[in-house]
Amino acid sequence: MRASSEISQPGATDPAHWIALGRLGDRIVAVALDAKADETTRVDLAPPEVAAWVRRRESPSLRWVWSDTPTWYADLLAEGVRVARCHDLRLCHAILRTPGGDGAPGDPSMSRAWDAAAVEVPATAPALFEIEAAATRPSLPEDIEDVLTEFRRQRAAVEAAENPGAIRLLVAAESAGALVAAELRAAGLPWDEAAHDEILTDVLGERDADGVPAKLEDAARRVRIALSDPSASLDSPPKLLRALHRVGVMVDSTSKWELSEHRHPVIEPLLEYKKLSRLQSANGWAWLDEWVHDGRFRPVYMPGGVVTGRWASSGGGALQLPRQLRGAVRADPGWLLVTADVAQLEPRVLAAMSADTALAAAARGRDLYAGIVETGAVPSRADAKIAMLGAMYGATTGDSGRLVPRLRRTFPRAMGLVDAAAATGEGGGVVSTWLGRRSPPPPPEWQAVQARASEPDAAAADETRARRWARDRGRFTRNFIVQGTAAEWALAWMADLRGRLAALPEVGAADAASRSGPVFATRPHLAFFLHDEVIVHVPAAHAERAADAVRDAAATAGRLLFGDFPIDFPLDLRVSRIADKG
DNA sequence: CTCGCACGCGCG
DNA sequence: AAAGCGCGCGTGCGAG
Numbered sequence: 001m002r003a004s005s006e007i008s009q010p011g012a013t014d015p016a017h018w019i020a021l022g023r024l025g026d027r028i029v030a031v032a033l034d035a036k037a038d039e040t041t042r043v044d045l046a047p048p049e050v051a052a053w054v055r056r057r058e059s060p061s062l063r064w065v066w067s068d069t070p071t072w073y074a075d076l077l078a079e080g081v082r083v084a085r086c087h088d089l090r091l092c093h094a095i096l097r098t099p100g101g102d103g104a105p106g107d108p109s110m111s112r113a114w115d116a117a118a119v120e121v122p123a124t125a126p127a128l129f130e131i132e133a134a135a136t137r138p139s140l141p142e143d144i145e146d147v148l149t150e151f152r153r154q155r156a157a158v159e160a161a162e163n164p165g166a167i168r169l170l171v172a173a174e175s176a177g178a179l180v181a182a183e184l185r186a187a188g189l190p191w192d193e194a195a196h197d198e199i200l201t202d203v204l205g206e207r208d209a210d211g212v213p214a215k216l217e218d219a220a221r222r223v224r225i226a227l228s229d230p231s232a233s234l235d236s237p238p239k240l241l242r243a244l245h246r247v248g249v250m251v252d253s254t255s256k257w258e259l260s261e262h263r264h265p266v267i268e269p270l271l272e273y274k275k276l277s278r279l280q281s282a283n284g285w286a287w288l289d290e291w292v293h294d295g296r297f298r299p300v301y302m303p304g305g306v307v308t309g310r311w312a313s314s315g316g317g318a319l320q321l322p323r324q325l326r327g328a329v330r331a332d333p334g335w336l337l338v339t340a341d342v343a344q345l346e347p348r349v350l351a352a353m354s355a356d357t358a359l360a361a362a363a364r365g366r367d368l369y370a371g372i373v374e375t376g377a378v379p380s381r382a383d384a385k386i387a388m389l390g391a392m393y394g395a396t397t398g399d400s401g402r403l404v405p406r407l408r409r410t411f412p413r414a415m416g417l418v419d420a421a422a423a424t425g426e427g428g429g430v431v432s433t434w435l436g437r438r439s440p441p442p443p444p445e446w447q448a449v450q451a452r453a454s455e456p457d458a459a460a461a462d463e464t465r466a467r468r469w470a471r472d473r474g475r476f477t478r479n480f481i482v483q484g485t486a487a488e489w490a491l492a493w494m495a496d497l498r499g500r501l502a503a504l505p506e507v508g509a510a511d512a513a514s515r516s517g518p519v520f521a522t523r524p525h526l527a528f529f530l531h532d533e534v535i536v537h538v539p540a541a542h543a544e545r546a547a548d549a550v551r552d553a554a555a556t557a558g559r560l561l562f563g564d565f566p567i568d569f570p571l572d573l574r575v576s577r578i579a580d581k582g
Numbered sequence: 583c584t585c586g587c588a589c590g591c592g593c594g
Numbered sequence: 595a596a597a598g599c600g601c602g603c604g605t606g607c608g609a610g
Contacts, residue, residue: 233606235604235605235606236605236606237588237589237606238589238606238607239606253590254590255589255590255591256590256591257595258596261595274590274591278604281605282591282592282603283592305601306600306601308599308600310601312600313601313602315603316602317592317593317602317603318593318602319594320591320592320593320594320601320602321592322593323592323593324592341594345594346594386595386596386597389598389599390597390598391598393597393598393599394598395598395599396597397597398595398596398598399595399596399597400597400598475598478598479599479600480599480600483599483600486594530593530594531594
């Protein structure tokens with residue numbers, strides 16, 4: 001190993017606000033920047049020295065600037081190094097770039113190289129800090145000068161924004177989310193393989209020599225009897241549809257909701273077959289074998305993977321785990337799980353965004369839908385729920401569509417906000433979340449179709465098509481502002497929670513070390529996230545303090561986004577060893 | 583053979 | 595009762 005040649009040694013009083021990491025040939029360069037992003041010192045390091053150097057320079061008041069969090073942080077975590085804050089250039093670029101921007105200095109739309117998609121970091125990839133890996137790095141810029149240039153552009157874009165305070169909060173929250181995602185993968189979700197196997201065997205039955213579970217086989221047999229077709233294909237929708245038609249079940253599709261409207265001996269076993277076969281193919285033994293190792297499920301989370309700002313996931317279906325399998329999520333011995341989800345996050349966010357004090361009052365301290373019933377707007381909780389969902393999704397027909405006007409009378413401000421977002425979208429405009437994430441503009445074809453429909457000689461079909469597409473986009477922008485702001489609240493919640501958990505005491509490795517890797521084996525950590533829900537894995541002795549941290553972080557997130565506006569975010573919170581039991 | 587798409591269903 | 599938003603993934607199947 002070469003000794004590091006430090007171009008200038010930062011002293012103990014060096015007031016670095018940021019340290020940017022980037023490459024220079026086969027070296028790693030760290031550039032310390034002051035509050036104005038002016039360079040103060042520069043250090044060049046051999047890749048194997050990076051983790052130890054970062055550990056030494058880490059401080060809660062410092063923000064690490066790097067191209068892409070999984071690329072840089074996964075290796076740090078593997079080496080036992082946790083950082084408090086970062087600025088993820090790829091994610092923040094996506095927030096700050098202006099489609100069709102003028103390309104002026106400071107406008108990040110000019111830095112196209114940063115539009116790269118998320119970088120996949122396979123579990124088996126060579127470590128970043130190994131020199132050989134450099135050749136296989138992705139297309140995202142990593143050279144230190146590119147990193148510094150983009151960082152300065154982004155800083156300028158933030159300051160030039162309409163509401164710099166909100167955008168500053170958004171890029172900080174987005175970057176914190178990137179740290180959380182990397183840590184969630186590093187720590188993993190504690191998963192009891194034996195419990196999972198027990199659930200599968202219980203639901204699907206014992207597997208025969210060919211690996212076919214008995215109850216699945218039995219359901220298939222009963223379906224074929226009811227169809228009077230011993231060789232009927234049950235997994236091909238077109239073939240199954242024809243077989244159903246032959247026995248007089250005249251459905252238009254093979255979806256379960258349509259099937260359940262019919263009465264015929266084939267319906268019950270077919271619905272059973274579909275349910276079992278889904279569990280088998282999506283989260284059966286093959287999934288367990290592929291995705292769970294050493295007692296951990298390690299999904300790949302993709303922060304910012306959805307246009308609204310929600311996370312997506314890639315591999316393992318992390319965001320679609322059936323509730324049926326929650327019983328396999330079990331804390332390590334001596335540890336507990338704190339499971340918390342926010343009740344009715346989206347309507348609460350809507351109440352705050354629109355400053356609708358009537359809706360906020362209906363929500364306060366209780367079930368929001370019960371509060372809506374108390375206003376007299378609708379007769380039952382079920383009505384309140386489908387009316388509210390209909391308002392946020394843009395329902396126009398059915399029970400939901402009929403109930404929305406009642407909400408419009410009772411909560412005119414909240415409904416006015418989503419209606420306005422829909423109108424903007426229908427007109428081809430761009431809407432923004434509370435903190436300023438912009439919806440994508442309509443594609444050029446959309447514009448062309450609208451233009452054609454408004455020409456004097458437009459055909460009726462052109463007008464119909466244009467109108468339908470405009471309405472589709474209206475429903476998208478209507479939902480965008482609410483879903484996106486809810487995602488921002490969740491990021492703020494996790495970012496604050498992450499800091500509170502890091503401040504809790506560690507346990508001694510001899511007492512109750514878990515299998516959560518070098519950073520998290522002895523301290524409470526986030527283990528799962530699902531839009532409005534978190535699971536924290538915590539040494540049993542600190543479970544109550546972790547639960548308080550989860551609640552306090554929710555309150556803090558509400559104040560961070562909405563200040564003094566009187567909206568609360570009550571949690572359903574449980575402390576348990578198994579994620580599905582109290 | 584691989585690839586892209588539609589379907590259906592899991593999650594919020 | 596099952597439409598109104600956002601996703602990922604396994605499966606079958608036709609196109610190349």
